[in-house]
Amino acid sequence: MASPTPVYYKQNRLKQLRAFCHAAKTGSISEAAEKVFLSQPTVSLQIQALERELETVLFERRGPKITLTPEGKVLFKLSQPLVEGMDKLHETFAAKQDLLESGELNIAAGESTILYLLPAPLKQFMELHPKIRIKLQNVTGGRDGLSRLRADEADIAVGSMLDVPDDIIYKPLITYAPALIVPLDHPLAEKKLITLEDITPYSLILPPPSLTTWRMVDLVFRQHELKLKAGLEAGGWEVIKKYVEMGLGISIVIDVCLTGGEKLVKFPLDDYFQKRTYGIVLRKGKYLSPQAKRFIKVMELGLPKKS
Template identity: 25%
Template sequence: MELKQLEMFLEIARQGTFTEAAKTLYISQPTISMQMAALEKELGAKLFERQGRRNALTPAGKMFLRYATDILMLRAKAVKAVSAYSREIAGTVNVWASSVPADYLLPRFLPDFLRQHPRVFINLARSDSQEVWEKVAGYAADLGVVGTLGDGAEIGYVPFLADHIIVVAAPEGKYGRWGPEIGVETLLAEPLVVREVGSGTQHTFEQALAEKGFPAATLHVVARLQSTEAVKAAAAAGLGLGVISELAARRELAAGTLRGFRVKDLNLRRQFYLITHKQKVLSPATEALRCYLIEKAGEEET
């Protein structure tokens, strides 16, 4: 069994066809077919089966996928440990973050880091916490920032920064006469503009309500929107109360274009986390960014 065979096997599993895998690896299809035939012969089992136009993993292939992934990751660790690995902090770091960290936290921290390390390029992708977790688990992201933790012992995490979920509204009309804190009963009686399912903000909000005996079905939700900016705009236009991160509303609250309210007796504090895959070998640039963000978070919370 050769490492190149494992690399071919994983690429076929990712791409779904021998043809696309061969293109990605810049080799011919006959070559990749021959190597897979040799691998299947050595293992004594078929790894792929035809399903329409795609090559799907057989049960044996799915089992072998885990071992092939671990072998190649272990190879990467060995190369790092025994070779003359360059300690220069350079290269691309793929970061996935949920919406609040991606839009309002990381952009504040990254300029200083990049001034210190001008040969690093940050590729920042934005999604909800659930997908960010999946990207890190699937080795597609070097570093993730999430507002809720997912399942999986393969992911390591450390606390980053804390946040509070608040309710915001247009400053005019009855909302302009409210005090800075409202009760749950008041909240349930008002039209709400919330984030999409999978959002860490929405998960924290609904979980806090459920702990007080109010399931999500009791909410008068009039709109679910895909971004915090959209929720803020809808609330400012008078559509209803918006449920968002306090960090995301700082500018509007300071300018007076939105009013913010805490909800009495609800635990709407949440923690952001930096997450990495325990088996992934972090590049010097990724490790430097991770340490830098932990340091900056500590400075902000002291």
């Protein structure tokens, strides 16, 4: 009985699926061609061969950009882990034999995560696997980290998430609480308890509105029918802490950034704000390299517990 699938197709299936996956991720035949080091016509022919074999249309074509059809989304979900697994077969095989001594690990994380959460697990991981090269991608906001994951520019992301998209897995590992920080000589510094009403007369130093912390603070003030007085916008907890120490304003921060050595007075705001979690962010269906799996294990076992 003749095989329903031509032999030539089976021989080229991996190449065709690889081209298809890159086209799906980039939304462009030309960008996919660059990723797989082939010409644009060759990638188009590979995708057309898949469409003929499966008797379906995988992409909607609108000018230079393409989008997945419902059938294309099904194939992408099935094929992407297979393609990634084959591309990293050598490293996976070496890991199974306990021979993993090299390779690369790409981690996307915001500045606060890089400064305050990652040093300890990174140090432990580097001591255990000194030949694995680590690339830290300093991203701005959760959306940037998600875009790196979706484009396969990062193996994992580490950070805080409030809303988790359907294509993302979030594994919270550690919890921190929002807190008010004021200079040592500030009028609020002498109080024992702080309410939101106490804060409203004073200018706040906050991260940009595009970041989660600003939106969270704004939402809580509006829920209590109070007006937020944002006096200064600054990026990065270290800058914000230094400006508060200098008397340029007060701030509401996530206490992940507080080491205890700052010249500040800290007030808990647990009655108003929910605690924030930080953890591992993954894309659903993504093949995890042995390096990524080992780093996640270090994170799960090694993060200090703080609340």
